[in-house]
Amino acid sequence: MKAKTAMPVGVEAIRTKGWWLAHRFQVLRRLSQAGFLMLFLLGPWFGIWWVVGTLAGSRTFGLLPLTDPLVLTQSVVAGHWPELTAFTGAAIVLAVYALVGGRVYCSWVCPINPVTDAAYWLHNRLGLQKGWQPKRQTRLWALGAVLAVSTLTGTIAWEMVNPITILHRGLIFGLGFAWALVALVFVFDLLVSRRGWCGHLCPVGAFYGLIGQKSLLRVSATRRNTCDDCMDCFAICPENQVISPALRGREGETPLILSPDCTNCGRCIDVCSVDVFAFTHRFDHRVDDTKDPRPTEAARKAV
Template sequence: MIGPLISGSRRLSLGKRGWLRSHKWWLLRRFSQITLLGLFMLGPWAGIWIVRGNFAASDIARLVVLADPYIVVQGIFGGAIHAWPVLSGAAVITLAYLVLGGRAYCGWVCPVNIVTDTAFWLREKTGLTRDRKLDRRSRLVILAGTLFASALTGAVAWEFVNPVSLLQRALISGIGFGWSIILAVFLLDLFVSRRAWCSHLCPVGAFYGLIGRGALVRVSATRRSACTDCGACFNICPEPHVIVPALKGQGSPLILSGDCQNCGGCIDACPVDVFQISTRRPWLQTGAAE
C-alpha cells in the first residue's frame, strides 16, 4: 500500500468531483516520488547508472552534480571545504526550491513521505485519533542540534540517522538498521501523533521550510468565498495552520507559509474548488496584497 485509495479527508470531494479529480495531485506526487527513487535504484538493482549517489548527493550521467544544501551546510559546520561542483550543485537545488517551494522536497521528492502518508491513511481508515501534542518548533531545535553535532564531530551528523538515506540503503542491501528507523517513523505517525515526523520532528523539512519562505509557486485559496467550512482541507493538510490566513483572512489568498509543501492535498480534497496552484509575483503586487 503506497497511499490512500479513498481516505476520509477526500470523501466529500470524491462524491462531488470523482476519483480522478480528488486524487490528481496525490497521483502526480506519487509518480514523482517513485520515479525519483526508481532512478536512484536503477543502478544498484539493474546496473543502469543514469543517476549515481543518493538524495544527499548525486551526479546525473556524470555530467551534472547535485547536492542537498542541508548536507552541504552540515559539512561546512563540520569544517569541510567543499569542492566547486558540490557547492554549485547545492546552489542549483536551492534555486529550484526557491521557485517551487522548499517543502516541495517533502511532498514531491522524499520517499519517507510515502511512509508517513500511508500511516496517515491508516489512521483515517481505522479511526485512530490518538494525537499526542508535539510542538512543531521541535524540528527547528533538532535542526540546530544537527548543526551543533556536526561542528562538534566534524561529520555530517544527521546522515547517521537520516531515514531518507537509510531507506535507500535498506532498499539496496535488503536488510539492516534502516528498516528499524523507517518502522519507528511509521509507528510514530500511526499511533503517537498525527503527522508526527514530517510536520514536527524532521530537520530536513525544517531546513527546506526556511528556504521555502520566499518561494514563487504557491497554493492560493482563490475562491475562498465559496468555502462551506466542511474542514476537508484542514483534515488532509500536513500543516493545517498554513491554510488559515489565506482562507479566513482578508489579505492575500496565497498560502505564504514556508511550511506549505505545495502538495496539492487541499486542492484534491476541497469539494468546491477553492484552491488552485498559483504564483506570488512581488514585482506585480504591493503591500498587503502580498
C-alpha cells in the same frame, strides 16, 4: 455540524469532480516520489547509470552535479571543505527549491513521506487520538542540534541516522537495520504523534522550509467566496495551520498560502468539491468573486 462536514474527507469531491480530479495531485506525488527513487536505483539494480549517488549527492548523466544543501552545510561546519562541484550542486538545488517551495521536497521527493502518509491513514482508520503534539518549532531546534553536533564531532552527523538516507542504502544493500528505522518512524506517527515526524520533528523539513520562504509557487484560496465550510481541506492538510489566513482572511487580505510550512502537496485542491484552491504564483493576489454555479447540496436534495 453540517451534513458535508460529517461526511468522510473527499467523498463530495469524488462525487462532484470524479475520482481523478479528487486524487490527481496525490497520484502525481506518488509517481514523482517513486520516479526520483527509481532514478537512483536504476544503476545498482539494473546497471543503468543515468544517476550515480543518492539524494545526499549525485551526478546525472556524468555531467549535472546535485548536492543536498543540508549535507553540504553539515560538511562545512564540521570542518570538511567540499569540492567546487558540491557547491555547484547545492546552488542548483537551492535555486530550484527556492523557486518552487522548499517543502516541495517533503511532499514530492522524500521517500519517507509515503511511510508517514500510510501511518496517518491507518491512524484515522483505527480512530486513534492524535497523541503527543510537540510544537512545530521543535524541528527548527532539531535542525540547530544537527548543525551543532556536526560542528562538535567533525562529522556529517545527521546522515548517520537520517531515515531517508538509511532507507536508500537499505534498498541498495539490503533492508536490515533500515527496516527497523523506517518502522520506527511509522510507529511513531501511528501511535505516538499523528503527523509527528514530518510536521514537528524532521530537521530536513525544517531546512527546506527555510529555503522556500519566498518561493514563487504557491497555493491560493482564489475562490474562497465559494467555500461551504465542509472542512475537508483542514482535515487532509499535513500542515493545516497554514490554511486559515488564506481561506478565512478578511476582504482585501491575500488568499495566498504564504507560510513556509506549506508543502505544496495539492491535497487541498484535490478534496475541495467547490474548487476553492489552485496553484499559482506569490504575486497573484486576485480573489475570484464569482459564485459557484453548481447547485448546493440543499438544492440537489430539493430536486
